Every structure is written in structure tokens, then in C-alpha cells.
Amino acid sequence: MYTPDKSNFRQFLNDFHSQIDAGKKLSDTAAITIDTDRVNNIVYFGMGGSAIAGDLLKDTLFRQLKVPMSIHRTYHAPAYTNKNSLVIACSYSGNTEEVLSAMKDIKDSGAQVIVISSGGQLSKNALEKNDPVISLPAGYPPRMALGFMFFSLYHTLGRNGLVEEYQEDLSSLSLFVKEEIAKHDATRHSGHILAFELAKTMHHHIPVLYSSSPFLQTISRRWQNQLHENGKVLAFRNVLPEMNHNEIVGWEMELPCMENLMAVFLENENPMPRIKMRITHTIEVIKKSGVPLIEVYSSGETVFEKVFSLIVLGDWVSYYIALLNKKDPMHIANIDYLKQQLAQAN
Known part of the structure; x- marks a missing residue:
């Protein structure tokens, strides 16, 4: 039955619980300080698996997040992005063109920015602007790096006081998820x-x-x-x-x-x-x-x-x-094809 899994995709499923603790360590390493006194809203840019982390934060913290949060899967930033916004730009690869485009829109907004990525142009741009970066480990399909993204952001927002009833210790959750896996x-x-x-x-x-x-x-x-x-x-x-x-x-x-x-x-x-x-x-x-x-x-x-x-x-x-279906779960041929065609058009 496992023959189609030529990429050993199962390893990502079995290791997911480890991303809960790793997410906290990523947040600790980044050590981001947010000026919460001037944060009136959170504007989150992301696509695909990188956007899901933002969706889940907004949902699970529905009764705990102290400011409104909006998720944007598009090339543009909303007009209300300003100096009182916290912008979170999430792209696992760092090269997601929609996120890079939206970030150009907010360059003169005065918003605080947090970048979360494994590298690419997004991280490079952030370093040039001295914007803080949560650096993700490389080598994962973006959709399987959800835990790194979600929990690093959860701890970053929580320790900065933007989450009520913030839980720093999620070891019991990690054990629970391991048992579920x-x-x-x-x-x-x-x-x-x-x-x-x-x-x-x-x-x-x-x-x-x-x-x-x-x-x-x-x-x-x-x-x-x-x-x-x-x-x-x-x-x-x-x-x-x-x-x-x-x-x-x-x-x-x-x-x-x-x-x-x-x-x-x-x-x-x-x-x-x-x-x-x-x-x-x-x-x-x-x-x-x-x-x-x-x-x-x-x-x-x-x-x-x-x-x-x-x-x-x-x-x-x-x-x-x-x-x-006798398919390798790792392969995303149609997405790869589309990216190639778009790259050629550039």
C-alpha cells in the first residue's frame, strides 16, 4: 500500500507533534518585541499552507486575541493598514509573489512588521529593512510546516500581551497530539x-x-x-x-x-x-x-x-x-507547472 509514497511523506505526519515545542523555540530565538500600545489590528498576508496558520490563529484565539485580525490571500494590502497595524507576512518559501506584492503596498504605511519564512526574497527584504524574522527550518512542504508557523506566532503574540490567557507551556498539547498521530x-x-x-x-x-x-x-x-x-x-x-x-x-x-x-x-x-x-x-x-x-x-x-x-x-x-489513488502525496505537479508558466511570463 505504501509504494506510492516514494518521498516518505509519512515522516512529516509522524513528526508533527514536535513542531509544537519547536514553534516556541523559534519564537524564543527571534525574541521579537511588539509595541502593543500602537497595535489596533493585525493584518496577515499568506497563501496556501502559510495562510492556514493565520486562519487558525484567528479562529482558536477568537475569545482571546485582543485586537481584530484579518487574513489576506491576495496581491494587495487593505487600505486600513497603517502605523497602528501589525503586519504578519508569512511565506514558507519566502518567494510567494502575492505576499511580496502585498508587502510593497505597505512600505510607506508605518506598520510594524513580522516576517515568518524559511528564507527567500521575503526574508532578504526584511533583513534589509531591519524587520524581525521568525526563521523556519527548511526542507518541509509548506502545508506540512503548519505547526512551526502557528505556534511560533502564538508564542510571539502571547508573550507580547496580545493574547489573553496565554499558555507558555504547551507540553500537554504536544503529548496529546503525539498520541493522536x-x-x-x-x-x-x-x-x-x-x-x-x-x-x-x-x-x-x-x-x-x-x-x-x-x-x-x-x-x-x-x-x-x-x-x-x-x-x-x-x-x-x-x-x-x-x-x-x-x-x-x-x-x-x-x-x-x-x-x-x-x-x-x-x-x-x-x-x-x-x-x-x-x-x-x-x-x-x-x-x-x-x-x-x-x-x-x-x-x-x-x-x-x-x-x-x-x-x-x-x-x-x-x-x-x-x-x-496510487499518488505520491508529496508531488504537486499542477502547482509546479503553474509556477513555471508564471515565471516564464516574467
């Missing part, structure tokens, strides 16, 4: 492997993924992106309660293509009562369409545990789907 690795765990069973169930279907805001909002996006890049399959997603105001009507569609879909609900067992009611009745509506549906629940007690249990599970599901 072991559950899904079929080479280390015998018996029922949830990630593999889900992959087999979802195989040959187009997943329509749903999660709920605010804390799990980005989970469906993370699963979608990992299924795209690792599994080489199409996937679609939305968030409750928003989809109850539009997309839910789309499940009335009567076309042969519906038989190819599978609805996947990524849930917390104890959401707020109104969200729980919405999930229940939304599932009733989708089941009427005849589309198969599965519910996937988080593990753990804390927000971090619930979020990262589903991230770990989704990463493993996408890995097993790649193997079932």
Missing part, C-alpha cells in the same frame, strides 16, 4: 485505524466538507486543501451557520452528478446548542437528497486539542487517499 499510523497501531477507514469510505467520492464557526471554521478548509494537494482529489467546503443561509438550498439539486458527492461534517461533540440544532437539521436536509453523509468528531477537551485532533486526522485521511 499514533492512532492513525497503520504501521504503528493495529486494529481500527479511523483515518484509513474514512479514506476508504470517501474514496471515489467528491467530499463536501462542513465545519462550524468560530473555533472549527478553518478545519474544513484545512481538510479541503490537504485533500487537494496530498490526495489529488477535488473537495468543496462551507461553514455553519453561514451555509444555512444559502448553500443548504443547493441540496435540492437533482442531477446524476449528486451520486458522486459525500457530505462530511467535522464536528465538536458539544457545540453551542443553536449550532448543534443547526447541524442536526442540516443533516436531515442533506440525507433527503440521497447523498451519503458521515460525521467526524474531534477529540480532546481544550480548543487547541479539538482543533489539532481534527487537523491530524484530516492530514492522515488525505495521505491514505493519495495511496488509494
Whole structure:
């Protein structure tokens, strides 16, 4: 079964928990001081796997982050970026053209800047301007460096007083995530492997993924992106309660293509009562369409545990789907092709 994994992608899955402690060390090494007295908002630039870290920070710190945070996946900076903004520019490679372009937009804004990257032009520009850099370790697919990005930023914001109830010691989370990883690795765990069973169930279907805001909002996006890049399959997603105001009507569609879909609900067992009611009745509506549906629940007690249990599970599901499709989860041929074409156009 593992023959397609010629790049040993599984090593990134198995080592993910180590990024939690490593993220703190990266933050310690950078030792960034933020003038929080003049920070009224956080503006985050990133694409793909580098943007997900910002999404997760905004979601998981929904009740803790002291200033508004916006995530921007585009070539431009919002007009409100000014001297009272904290700009976080995140690009694992350091050469993401959208991020580099957005940074040009804010050159005269007076904003404080934090760069997070493994190198490239972004880091070079930051060093020239004396902007602080969180230097990431090289050699990872950007989508698999999520822990480095998320936790280094979490600690940097936390120790500067921008996060209420900041937890410096996340050793218990690291242990929890390590145990979650072991559950899904079929080479280390015998018996029922949830990630593999889900992959087999979802195989040959187009997943329509749903999660709920605010804390799990980005989970469906993370699963979608990992299924795209690792599994080489199409996937679609939305968030409750928003989809109850539009997309839910789309499940009335009567076309042969519906038989190819599978609805996947990524849930917390104890959401707020109104969200729980919405999930229940939304599932009733989708089941009427005849589309198969599965519910996937988080593990753990804390927000971090619930979020990262589903991230770990989704990463493993996408890995097993790649193997079932006889694809190397590392390779992203279409992205590489597009980058080559854009580079030639320059």
C-alpha cells in the first residue's frame, strides 16, 4: 500500500507533534518585541499552507486575541493598514509573489512588521529593512510546516500581551497530539485505524466538507486543501451557520452528478446548542437528497486539542487517499507547472 509514497511523506505526519515545542523555540530565538500600545489590528498576508496558520490563529484565539485580525490571500494590502497595524507576512518559501506584492503596498504605511519564512526574497527584504524574522527550518512542504508557523506566532503574540490567557507551556498539547498521530499510523497501531477507514469510505467520492464557526471554521478548509494537494482529489467546503443561509438550498439539486458527492461534517461533540440544532437539521436536509453523509468528531477537551485532533486526522485521511489513488502525496505537479508558466511570463 505504501509504494506510492516514494518521498516518505509519512515522516512529516509522524513528526508533527514536535513542531509544537519547536514553534516556541523559534519564537524564543527571534525574541521579537511588539509595541502593543500602537497595535489596533493585525493584518496577515499568506497563501496556501502559510495562510492556514493565520486562519487558525484567528479562529482558536477568537475569545482571546485582543485586537481584530484579518487574513489576506491576495496581491494587495487593505487600505486600513497603517502605523497602528501589525503586519504578519508569512511565506514558507519566502518567494510567494502575492505576499511580496502585498508587502510593497505597505512600505510607506508605518506598520510594524513580522516576517515568518524559511528564507527567500521575503526574508532578504526584511533583513534589509531591519524587520524581525521568525526563521523556519527548511526542507518541509509548506502545508506540512503548519505547526512551526502557528505556534511560533502564538508564542510571539502571547508573550507580547496580545493574547489573553496565554499558555507558555504547551507540553500537554504536544503529548496529546503525539498520541493522536499514533492512532492513525497503520504501521504503528493495529486494529481500527479511523483515518484509513474514512479514506476508504470517501474514496471515489467528491467530499463536501462542513465545519462550524468560530473555533472549527478553518478545519474544513484545512481538510479541503490537504485533500487537494496530498490526495489529488477535488473537495468543496462551507461553514455553519453561514451555509444555512444559502448553500443548504443547493441540496435540492437533482442531477446524476449528486451520486458522486459525500457530505462530511467535522464536528465538536458539544457545540453551542443553536449550532448543534443547526447541524442536526442540516443533516436531515442533506440525507433527503440521497447523498451519503458521515460525521467526524474531534477529540480532546481544550480548543487547541479539538482543533489539532481534527487537523491530524484530516492530514492522515488525505495521505491514505493519495495511496488509494496510487499518488505520491508529496508531488504537486499542477502547482509546479503553474509556477513555471508564471515565471516564464516574467
